[in-house]
Amino acid sequence: MNIAVIGTGYVGLVSGVCFSEIGNQVICVDNNGAKVEMLNEGNVPIYEPGLKELMVSNMQAGRLSFTSNIAEAISQSDIIFIAVGTPSLPSGEANLSYVEQVAIEIGSHIESYKIIVTKSTVPVGTNDRVRELISSISSQPFDVASVPEFLREGSAVKDTLNPDRIVIGTNSDRAIKTLKKLHRPLTENLIITDIRSAEMIKYASNAFLATKISFINEISNICEKVGADVTRVAEGMGYDKRIGASFLKAGIGYGGSCFPKDTQALIQIAGMVDYDFRLLKSVVQVNQDQRFQVIHKLEEALGSLKGKTIAVWGLAFKPDTDDVRDAPAIDIIQHLSDAGAVIKAYDPIATANFRKEVDVASISWEENPLQAAEGADALCVLTEWKEFAHIDLTELAEIMKDPIMIDGRNLYSAEQVQASNLQYYSVGRPGLTKLEGKAAAII
Structure with missing residues (x-):
């Protein structure tokens, strides 16, 4: 398939490289000319094990290229992935200005049927906004879908090529058929749902994992006071299939680009519909204190x-x-x-x-x-x-x-x-x- 990936951060670059690795023709787009030049020279701007080697091999095979020309990438592609950043605003809400700008660019250059897929982590309702923006500019046919990412930094290539599941949220049978075909080489575990549920799955997943981390850190603090060993406690808990062993390693808390941002964003999403997400607020506070x-x-x-x-x-x-x-x-x-x-x-x-x-x-x-x-x-x-x-x-x-x-x-x-x-x-x-x-x- 012919694919454009707009945005070459962690999600966009890893996704584009891995899509080319399974045989697709991929154009990755970034508005940073110096970054595009670096990528075209075979250098990666992030440290991620195995990424550079995979990127270079697919460039040499002619399946992967990089450009700043978004119009050209849109014209040559059947599926367009939006993978730009959604950083936190001071309020904790996700900044959607980059997503909206890409939607406007797509609407300005679309000339035939496309599937527009949001890969960025976005609040519930964002894909409806993407559809509105494109429709306000173009009368060309298109479908919108949400396919959230679940990769982990440090094992992003492995996670992308061997996912636990792929979530596909869309109301279009045509888009479902195409996106199933695209992702089936990665896994048979394809979860088809509506767009808003797909958007929520990403936030709910990250918030739950963050909760596990804060919970085991609270347990570790009690262990220090009562003389128990949190590593043995976590081991005993982890054998319970209802709990699982992952994300039960006590330490000094989570960081990075996902958990802090996504927990704050979900608190804001809840607040916008007049719901006080008290549990998640505590998770964030525990993590900060730890x-x-x-x-x-x-x-x-x-x-x-x-x-x-x-x-x-x-x-x-x-x-x-x-x-x-x-x-x-x-x-x-x-x-x-x-x-x-x-x-x-x-x-x-x-x-x-x-x-x-x-x-x-x-x-x-x-x-x-x-x-x-x-x-x-x-x-x-x-x-x-x-x-x-x-x-x-x-x-x-x-x-x-x-x-x-x-x-x-x-x-x-x-x-x-x-x-x-x-x-x-x-x-x-x-x-x-x-x-x-x-x-x-x-x-």
């Missing part, structure tokens, strides 16, 4: 943070991505700086993006994790990169001024900690403190 558990543990271990050197491992909101949007590290580092601490930070991939988000003079940007930890009064693990998991904790303790670790991601096992001289704080599970051979104490 990242500061790192600070509380630092203060417990060190007292005042003024003048202390704090090493930070991990700046991205999760491993295998360079995305720092709403990463817990932003709030944590800002608080450390405000408290007068000196910060030595390291991340394998995300440092450049993080430096654009945080303007803190008291940070030094280190080239490897041990360099960051050397001479530090304490170390905070904020992203669970595999690189960190293989660090020798005995060597680590020796190079630090004070061997204090706040493991915000429960990255290390009890065996690893016991074999070192670290004073170790984790999230919701007993940690072991060994100081100069003295008896262990539970923290």
Whole structure:
């Protein structure tokens, strides 16, 4: 099939590459000329495992191209995916200006029947607005559909090529037939529904996953007070098929481009129909508070943070991505700086993006994790990169001024900690403190 994907962010670029990988002719469109030039040279503007290799191979096969010419892309395509950003407004509502502008462009250039598919995460009713905008400009026939994405940064290519399900929302039998044919090579689990339900499925899914994360973090805080181990609690819960094991890993909360934005947007959607979504408001508040558990543990271990050197491992909101949007590290580092601490930070991939988000003079940007930890009064693990998991904790303790670790991601096992001289704080599970051979104490 001939496909245009408008927008080359995470969703658009990964979707376009993967559609070409299963044999379609794909044109990806972006209004940023420099970005298009970069893509045409075989370079990707984001870090996503496997994406560049897949993109280059499909470009070489002649199935994938990039352009700034939206009129040309629309003319050459039968299906047009809208995959532009929908960032949060100050109110928490989704900013639909990019989606609306694309709809106007489509209406201005459509010359024959097209299927217009919204891939961006949009509030309920947005596809009706897309239809209205196109119809107000053009009398050409077209159908509108909602096919929300469910990819995860860091495993986006895998998720797109091996989806749990594909949700197709439309009231057109013609569009259903075509979209089934397009997506069937990816999965047989195709869910056909009305457009508004499809729009709601995306928000409901992300809000529920965010709720699981905040719930297990609340449980972890109780575990610390009663002496239980949250990892064992989560394991026991996860075997229950009604609950499932995914998203039950305690830590310092979620971040990224989806959960924070989508939970706030759903709260606003509810508010616009006079419904107070109290549960989701609490999920958001718990998540915001959870990242500061790192600070509380630092203060417990060190007292005042003024003048202390704090090493930070991990700046991205999760491993295998360079995305720092709403990463817990932003709030944590800002608080450390405000408290007068000196910060030595390291991340394998995300440092450049993080430096654009945080303007803190008291940070030094280190080239490897041990360099960051050397001479530090304490170390905070904020992203669970595999690189960190293989660090020798005995060597680590020796190079630090004070061997204090706040493991915000429960990255290390009890065996690893016991074999070192670290004073170790984790999230919701007993940690072991060994100081100069003295008896262990539970923290």
